[in-house]
Amino acid sequence: MANQTDIADRIKAIQADVTTIVRGEIELAKAELVPQAKSVGLGAGLLGGAGYFAMNGIALLFLGLSALVGHFFATGLGWEPLLAAFMGLAIVAVAMFLIAGVLALIAKNKVSVKGPEATVSQGQRSIEAVQEALQRGVSDAEAEAAARKEARKTAPSITSGASTPTFLPPRG
Numbered sequence: 001m002a003n004q005t006d007i008a009d010r011i012k013a014i015q016a017d018v019t020t021i022v023r024g025e026i027e028l029a030k031a032e033l034v035p036q037a038k039s040v041g042l043g044a045g046l047l048g049g050a051g052y053f054a055m056n057g058i059a060l061l062f063l064g065l066s067a068l069v070g071h072f073f074a075t076g077l078g079w080e081p082l083l084a085a086f087m088g089l090a091i092v093a094v095a096m097f098l099i100a101g102v103l104a105l106i107a108k109n110k111v112s113v114k115g116p117e118a119t120v121s122q123g124q125r126s127i128e129a130v131q132e133a134l135q136r137g138v139s140d141a142e143a144e145a146a147a148r149k150e151a152r153k154t155a156p157s158i159t160s161g162a163s164t165p166t167f168l169p170p171r172g
Contacts, residue, residue: 025122028118033116044107046106070089073088
């Protein structure tokens with residue numbers, strides 16, 4: 001009966017150890033991902049800023065610069081006013097989209113996130129350690145079972161019909 005209690009205690013200890021390991025892995029993952037989440041937030045803010053400035057740039061400069069470029073085409077090249085205005089609008093629009101694209105590329109580099117490499121590595125080592133401990137436990141249990149079986153074979157038995165007593169009184 002004491003052996004069953006010992007096994008139950010070992011199982012409870014293993015459960016407690018696994019719980020502790022899992023909690024530690026969760027804390028490690030949090031510690032690893034929080035700085036990356038802050039970087040992603042910064043990148044998202046930059047991306048939002050890029051969009052805001054792109055829209056404002058399109059709204060303000062688009063009209064002002066396109067009017068200047070259109071005026072150049074109308075007066076300098078003698079184009080029709082409508083065609084000159086259209087060319088001014090198109091050239092300024094392309095310039096604004098280029099600026100927005102550069103800002104978006106900068107933000108994209110800030111938003112990229114790596115996986116929790118240290119957590120995954122530590123988790124794998126923990127899994128391997130638990131598997132090794134289980135294998136050692138199984139082999140220890142098998143060895144103990146084999147030793148008990150061998151001890152039963154050599155131990156005297158009440159049913160064996162042996163004429164010698166199995167109990168010897170203490171010398172005294």
